[in-house]
Amino acid sequence: MKPSLQTNFAGVLLKNPLVLASGTCGFGREFSEIFEVSRLGGICSKGLTLNPKPGNGGIRIWETSAGIMNSVGLENPGVPAFIEKELPFMRTLGPALIVNLGGHTIDDYLTGVELLNTADFDILELNISCPNLKAGGMAFGIKTETAREVVRRVRSICKHPLMVKLSPNAEDITALALACEEEGADAVSLTNTFLAMAIDIQKGRPVFDAPYAGLSGPAIKPIALRMVHQCAGVLQIPVMGAGGITNWQDAVEYLMAGAAAVQIGTANFINPAIALDILAGLEGWMESRGIGDVTEIRGIV
Numbered sequence: 001m002k003p004s005l006q007t008n009f010a011g012v013l014l015k016n017p018l019v020l021a022s023g024t025c026g027f028g029r030e031f032s033e034i035f036e037v038s039r040l041g042g043i044c045s046k047g048l049t050l051n052p053k054p055g056n057g058g059i060r061i062w063e064t065s066a067g068i069m070n071s072v073g074l075e076n077p078g079v080p081a082f083i084e085k086e087l088p089f090m091r092t093l094g095p096a097l098i099v100n101l102g103g104h105t106i107d108d109y110l111t112g113v114e115l116l117n118t119a120d121f122d123i124l125e126l127n128i129s130c131p132n133l134k135a136g137g138m139a140f141g142i143k144t145e146t147a148r149e150v151v152r153r154v155r156s157i158c159k160h161p162l163m164v165k166l167s168p169n170a171e172d173i174t175a176l177a178l179a180c181e182e183e184g185a186d187a188v189s190l191t192n193t194f195l196a197m198a199i200d201i202q203k204g205r206p207v208f209d210a211p212y213a214g215l216s217g218p219a220i221k222p223i224a225l226r227m228v229h230q231c232a233g234v235l236q237i238p239v240m241g242a243g244g245i246t247n248w249q250d251a252v253e254y255l256m257a258g259a260a261a262v263q264i265g266t267a268n269f270i271n272p273a274i275a276l277d278i279l280a281g282l283e284g285w286m287e288s289r290g291i292g293d294v295t296e297i298r299g300i301v
């Protein structure tokens with residue numbers, strides 16, 4: 001018998017626990033030309049803001065020895081244009097549709113949520129962890145009490161299941177995750193990128209204009225995994241793990257650490273169809289080990 005990978009995530013049925021991470025698959029158009037995106041459990045939109053954003057100037061992506069740093073700065077068409085031009089296509093892709101929303105101010109978030117309330121998708125991922133905005137963004141995800149306030153206010157108006165995307169730069173990741181749960185979040189996802197730096201030694205100045213940027217990929221996996229384990233250990237709501245997943249073994253580690261589902265991000269830049277390889281590897285491993293249902297390994301560590 002084929003193992004079951006079906007995952008009930010905060011009341012949303014995922015075909016399997018594999019999700020494409022925000023900002024690493026656009027709105028799914030290019031990916032849908034390369035592989036069957038419909039075979040995945042979920043797909044996250046690029047991070048949206050209320051109004052269109054051109055993103056940051058200067059260098060945006062920098063390769064490191066075990067990952068990448070990015071300073072994209074949430075380039076996106078804005079919520080209204082997304083609803084009109086991108087969402088109808090994304091909805092046809094098949095996987096659970098997760099819309100990622102960032103913001104500079106609480107009012108930005110609230111107006112964005114109000115507009116999105118009328119739209120057809122499965123989960124709102126509230127991004128309080130973007131390191132590449134001058135104001136807002138990650139600032140909401142550092143202090144527990146600030147995160148608490150934005151989640152409380154968004155929860156009071158949000159009509160979709162609410163997943164809060166946490167920053168690894170939080171002052172106390174478990175306290176902050178618990179505050180999100182207390183304020184009515186249906187799930188959390190973690191982690192976003194780690195605030196990091198690179199220096200161009202020939203020019204004698206930072207590579208990025210900002211000058212800091214977000215580090216992702218294999219370099220962050222052991223730390224993000226530890227944070228997922230810590231949060232899953234104290235929360236009742238489900239956790240979507242992210243950070244450096246590049247193969248099925250990484251995905252299994254996150255599931256064993258307590259994640260109900262996982263996001264694949266930077267690895268998509270190495271091989272856009274990598275999520276299907278991870279799916280095949282996970283299924284094959286479960287079959288060979290006689291694991292009938294993916295939930296059997298959740299949180300066993």
Ligand SMILES: Cc1cc2nc3c(=O)[nH]c(=O)nc-3n(C[C@H](O)[C@H](O)[C@H](O)COP(=O)(O)O)c2cc1C
Nearest residue numbers: 021022023047070127191192216217243244265266
């Ligand atoms: C180029 C790039 C753009 C990203 N844009 C967003 C974004 O718009 N919103 C968001 O919540 N996370 C964004 N992220 C973070 C990823 O969704 C993910 O949380 C993080 O990269 C860790 O996973 P990974 O190591 O598998 O990439 C971005 C990451 C990268 C590399």
